[in-house]
Every structure is written in C-alpha cells, then in structure tokens.
Amino acid sequence: MQNVTLIATAAMGLESVVANEVKQLGYDVTVENGKVIFEAPISAIPRCNLWLRTADRVRVLVGKFKATTFDELFESTKALPWEDYISEDGMFPVTGKSLNSKLYSVPDCQAIVKKAIVDRLKLKYGIATKMPETGATYKLEIALLKDVATLTMDTSGAGLHKRGYRVGQGEAPLKETMAAALVMLTNWKPDYPLIDPFCGSGTIAIEAALIGQNIAPGFNREFASQDWKWIRNKYWEEAAEEVEDKANYDQKLDIIGSDIDYNLIKIANDNAIEAGLGDLISWKQMQVRDLFIRNENGYLIGNPPYGQRLGDEDAVAEIYRELGNVMRSHPSWSVYILTAFENFEKQFGKKATKKRKLFNGFIRTDYYQYFGTKIKGE
Structure with a gap:
C-alpha cells in the first residue's frame, strides 16, 4: 500500500473546522455529515493523529459496498485485502451500527463481518486452527446506511479529545x-x-x-496504530520531529x-x-x-x-x-x-x-x- 483513504470524524457543526485542519496538513478533502474524507499517504496517519485538534478520531476506510443480504455482506467483506492491514496475531474486535438498511440486526452484521475476515486471514496466513488474536489491536466498524456497508479501522484508539493532560474535571467538562x-x-x-x-x-x-x-494536541499520548506493522516506525518518528520543529x-x-x-x-x-x-x-x-x-x-x-x-x-x-x-x-x-x-x-x-x-x-x-x-x- 502506498496511499490510504482516511476519514476524520467530527462532531455535528465542526466538519468545516476539521476540513480546514486537514487541508493545512496538505491533503485534499471531501466533506460529509460528521466526517471529512481524504486520500493520503500512510505517513498521514501519524501526522493527523498528532495534529488534528477538532476531529474525534481518524479511521482508515477498508471497503465500501452495497449489502442487502447477509451473503452479500459476507462475500464482499471477505473479498477485501485484510491481510494488508491486520497482522497474523492481530486482535480485531468489530463494532457496528445500522440506519435505514435491510440488514438492521447489528449483532448479526458484526458476527458476519468477523467471520468473513477470519476466513480470509486464515486462508492468507495458512492458519488451520483458531486465530490467536494476541497481538496489536485493530478496532473495526461495520456501518450500514441505506444498504451501503462501510468498513473502517480506527487508528486513534482513545478519542482524540483525550489529550492526556486532564488530571481533574468539573461536573460537565467541555470536550x-x-x-x-x-x-x-x-x-x-x-x-x-x-x-x-x-x-x-x-x-x-x-x-x-x-x-x-x-x-500539537497529541504530543502527550499514544495511539492504537503505533503498534501496526504496516505503518513504519519511520513515519511516527518523522511526525514527532515535525511536532517538535513546529512548536x-x-x-x-x-x-x-x-x-x-x-x-x-x-x-x-x-x-x-x-x-x-x-x-x-x-x-x-x-x-x-x-x-x-x-x-x-x-x-x-x-x-x-x-x-x-x-x-x-x-x-x-x-x-x-x-x-x-x-x-x-x-x-x-x-x-x-x-x-x-x-x-x-x-x-x-x-x-x-x-x-x-x-x-x-x-x-x-x-x-x-x-x-x-x-x-x-x-
């Protein structure tokens, strides 16, 4: 992989603010409700997690397709190149949501997506028994909207509002x-x-x-994707250097x-x-x-x-x-x-x-x- 499609999620009303931040980092954006979508090199993952002040989190878009039956969901999920993202020992919990879709049972959709990915990875890695899931964590989400399934992977871990400096708070703290x-x-x-x-x-x-x-707001914390093998350590080191140089x-x-x-x-x-x-x-x-x-x-x-x-x-x-x-x-x-x-x-x-x-x-x-x-x- 050279480039990835990234989604910076945003609170309602803040999409344009997040879009401006992403543009300032040098990436072209498309703005939708609650999210900013952009194509970028893999090195953008460390940079966006470290620098974005107003985004909720940064996700990788793995695949998007129409799914009106469980069979379609299973086969289309299995056809995606999961081995490019998830390591042989990777842990990959699946969360989900569904709105205005024929596939409305979220637990069933999560289970089908999980099984499809397991089948694909076992085949690619030559694993006959159960997947070990003892390594890095890759949090996946299946989101269904009007029968279109979107599969994403969360690069941030804890939400980006968790800067790492809040040692105390009042009754209703502002994010x-x-x-x-x-x-x-x-x-x-x-x-x-x-x-x-x-x-x-x-x-x-x-x-x-x-x-x-x-x-940079993320200078004082860690991110889930720091443990992912397909994001080279060099990218994290370069991003950290940029943070220090620009302060x-x-x-x-x-x-x-x-x-x-x-x-x-x-x-x-x-x-x-x-x-x-x-x-x-x-x-x-x-x-x-x-x-x-x-x-x-x-x-x-x-x-x-x-x-x-x-x-x-x-x-x-x-x-x-x-x-x-x-x-x-x-x-x-x-x-x-x-x-x-x-x-x-x-x-x-x-x-x-x-x-x-x-x-x-x-x-x-x-x-x-x-x-x-x-x-x-x-």
Whole structure:
C-alpha cells in the first residue's frame, strides 16, 4: 500500500473546522455529515493523529459496498485485502451500527463481518486452527446506511479529545476538541489577550495556549496504530520531529482563566501543569461582575452555565446580564459565548454579530459571536 483513504470524524457543526485542519496538513478533502474524507499517504496517519485538534478520531476506510443480504455482506467483506492491514496475531474486535438498511440486526452484521475476515486471514496466513488474536489491536466498524456497508479501522484508539493532560474535571467538562474549535472559530492570534471567565477545569484556556504556541494536541499520548506493522516506525518518528520543529515555545501569551469556584481553579491549574503550560496561563477565582480588563483588542471565549437545571435559569440570566454590563465598557473586545440559553442576547443586552449552531455533546447550543471594534496601533 502506498496511499490510504482516511476519514476524520467530527462532531455535528465542526466538519468545516476539521476540513480546514486537514487541508493545512496538505491533503485534499471531501466533506460529509460528521466526517471529512481524504486520500493520503500512510505517513498521514501519524501526522493527523498528532495534529488534528477538532476531529474525534481518524479511521482508515477498508471497503465500501452495497449489502442487502447477509451473503452479500459476507462475500464482499471477505473479498477485501485484510491481510494488508491486520497482522497474523492481530486482535480485531468489530463494532457496528445500522440506519435505514435491510440488514438492521447489528449483532448479526458484526458476527458476519468477523467471520468473513477470519476466513480470509486464515486462508492468507495458512492458519488451520483458531486465530490467536494476541497481538496489536485493530478496532473495526461495520456501518450500514441505506444498504451501503462501510468498513473502517480506527487508528486513534482513545478519542482524540483525550489529550492526556486532564488530571481533574468539573461536573460537565467541555470536550478538548470542542474547546479547540471554539478558539479556532474566532480570529484570535497569540499576541492578543484572551480571557475565559467561566473556565471550569481550564479546557478553553489550555487549548488556546496549545494553539498559541503551535503545540500539537497529541504530543502527550499514544495511539492504537503505533503498534501496526504496516505503518513504519519511520513515519511516527518523522511526525514527532515535525511536532517538535513546529512548536513555538518562545511565543508569549496573555491568557487568563477565571471561575467563581476555587476548587475548579485548582483543577484547571493542575491540568495546565500536566500539559506543560503551567507558566503560560493565569488562573483567578472571581465572579463575572468583578472581571477586570486592562488591555484593548482582546478576546473573551466562554462556555458558561446554560441554566437547564430546575431553578438555575434566573441565576444564569443574571450572570449573562453582568457579563454584558462588563463588556459594554470594552467595545474593542470580541466576545464568543457557547450556550443553550435561548434568551442569551436579551440578557447580554446586544444582538450577536453572528451565530453558529453547534452540539456540545448531545445538547444543541448556539455560539454567539460579537466582533470587537479594533483599535489601530494596539
């Protein structure tokens, strides 16, 4: 194999952000709902796992075909070159999903795919007995949509949001991939100040610092495909060298995370230290109304409480009013708020310049964007 077809999966609403990231790595993309598809050399697997900030995971497309019967599913699966991907001792669990397809029994589809692959590999490797499955893990998925079967292999292992720096978290932590997307959907540059006044366990501020110093989000973790024989060690080594070469550790940053909860501030600081960013972010315990802004042309990015629990709505509305009162005195600042609170603009006291629909987990939210009036010379 020289090239592979890769699929970077994405949360709903973030497909274009993931597509831009993949393009910046040098690959041409096709965008579909929940995924970005691209042809690339095998060396793209380490690079994409290390660099993609907003994708959920990176999968290899092994095959795609129509299947309306179990026989079709079995024969078409068996016809694929599994020996190119799975080693003789490989462990290959199969998960599945089915939507609007004649083959709707997911457990049956998983079992048929597994049997087809076993039959193929036993034939190719000359194994008469049971497959050993004691070696590297190759997580496979059979996805059926409108009678089209797609077989993919997960290269990431743990989801890409698991950066490896979260030693603690609050009640409803924002995924690292979503936090990175919130920063990347702004025009923030590392020489501008940035504040998150609802920092929780610090995810937005930490992701901003990683972006600001161009530190690859996957630098501190391992990936399932590091154990695969068909991805040469050289590719991982070259990707790691690129990560080190492109990091800009000298870039100064002015990033502040604040929260009303002292315990969360301590967790955020611990997470930042684990990420190697302990000296780059300032953490402060304070209420929104006490927010002190000293510079011009800054960015405020936040994921405040949504007021979805019974009795919380009035308190949350008050927080949004206080935020609006503070930011009215700083027209050069751009404000970006992710919330599911429907009357946010009314409480904040201003209509957003732009609004973008995003899903925070399973919660439908809006990303309210207020563009600041930039002051020249600052």
